[in-house]
Amino acid sequence: MLEDVTKNIYATVEHTGSLDETIKHLVSELKVPVPLARMFRTSFPDELEKLIEKVEYVEKDVLTPVPSDHLAVSGKDVDLQVWVAQGTRRLPQRIVIDYKNAPERPQFRADFSEWNVSANAAAGPFDFTPGSDMRKVQLLVPAMGSGSEQKGESQ
Secondary structure (H helix, E strand, C coil), rough: EEEECCEEECCCCCCCCHHHHHHHHHHCCCCCCCCCCHHHHHCCCHHHHEEEEEEEEEEEEECCCCCCEEEEEEEEEEEEEEEEEECCCEEEEEEEEEEECCCCCCCCECCCCCCCCCCCCCCCCCCCCCCCCCCCCCCCCCCCCCCCCCCCCCC
């Protein structure tokens, strides 16, 4: 299920598999950009060590009500900045990704708050119930060779 709340539309696609398989399906087959895709995969810790070329401590920051450590991370294809909360719950507060090899060098920013690391998801399939004012649309996948397909997986 993909939803665009600004346009009040949604599209659905049948897919069965693990979270890793679902992310791969979204990015590789449906060409849906998922900027933090790697972060949600079970292989993320191992991949991270291979992707990082350099990490620098920038400063202690008060970006949010939680004092954070600001880090600059460099890799081959992306640079990122991450603000990690200080204290016992060292969780990301913000991530900024700079796609340094992409045309026009786009950026992605995500802010995180109210972390719940002990949440339990219901067992079974994910069921989406659209709002009564939402309209279902067909999901269009870019044709191969159109120039709009992604090369590899989103960061």
